[in-house]
Amino acid sequence: DAMVIQNPRYQVTQFGKPVTLSCSQTLNHNVMYWYQQKSSQAPKLLFHYYDKDFNNEADTPDNFQSRRPNTSFCFLDIRSPGLGDAAMYLCATSRSAGTGGDIQYFGAGTRLSVL
Amino acid sequence: GQNIDQPTEMTATEGAIVQINCTYQTSGFNGLFWYQQHAGEAPTFLSYNVLDGLEEKGRFSSFLSRSKGYSYLLLKELQMKDSASYLCAPRDSNYQLIWGAGTKLIIKP
Numbered sequence: 382d383a384m385v386i387q388n389p390r391y392q393v394t395q396f397g398k399p400v401t402l403s404c405s406q407t408l409n410h411n412v413m414y415w416y417q418q419k420s421s422q423a424p425k426l427l428f429h430y431y432d433k434d435f436n437n438e439a440d441t442p443d444n445f446q447s448r449r450p451n452t453s454f455c456f457l458d459i460r461s462p463g464l465g466d467a468a469m470y471l472c473a474t475s476r477s478a479g480t481g482g483d484i485q486y487f488g489a490g491t492r493l494s495v496l
Numbered sequence: 497g498q499n500i501d502q503p504t505e506m507t508a509t510e511g512a513i514v515q516i517n518c519t520y521q522t523s524g525f526n527g528l529f530w531y532q533q534h535a536g537e538a539p540t541f542l543s544y545n546v547l548d549g550l551e552e553k554g555r556f557s558s559f560l561s562r563s564k565g566y567s568y569l570l571l572k573e574l575q576m577k578d579s580a581s582y583l584c585a586p587r588d589s590n591y592q593l594i595w596g597a598g599t600k601l602i603i604k605p
Binding site: 484 | 544
């Protein structure tokens with residue numbers, strides 16, 4: 382089945398220790414998104430790639446970086462995690478950047494804990 | 497600014513019908529999505545409306561009124577597995593999804 386896969390499902394890191402979350406997709410979609418979601422809050426878009434074109438949200442902290450080495454993979458790097466970065470991180474894909482009824486398909490998410 | 501307003505929590509009975517309302521203010525409008533999110537899991541797509549009116553898909557229906565900035569999700573024949581959060585997400589003029597915090601729906605036997 383075509384899908385969006387996130388690894389790991391749960392990640393524990395220490396305050397200030399860099400961490401990388403990964404996402405892969407078999408949908409061959411052009412667009413990949415990274416969201417941060419805290420409990421009972423709306424998902425917050427951090428950035429997205431349209432193919433190799435990187436789009437950063439204005440309020441995404443510099444502490445968050447992303448890489449997309451090819452169509453299938455996208456990584457979220459948190460350079461120096463703080464306690465406030467503990468959240469669920471969701472990766473999503475869509476065929477295009479929103480024309481028509483383009484649906485975003487989500488991976489199962491990575492829950493990050495910062496000790 | 498852009499704003500989504502949904503009730504924080506609703507309770508309904510198994511087998512009944514529930515309507516979850518969403519009002520929105522966005523910079524431009526390019527359709528509205530509803531997603532379902534079970535606790536600790538990722539959102540899954542339920543419905544999409546771009547024109548005014550009702551879209552029906554099995555037990556779920558979604559309604560849109562663009563002039564009122566209003567949508568609702570109607571769930572019929574509620575089942576225990578429908579206990580989840582339901583997120584309303586209109587898309588703005590830049591085709592960005594603007595997410596609401598969601599409505600937590602609790603189904604009681």
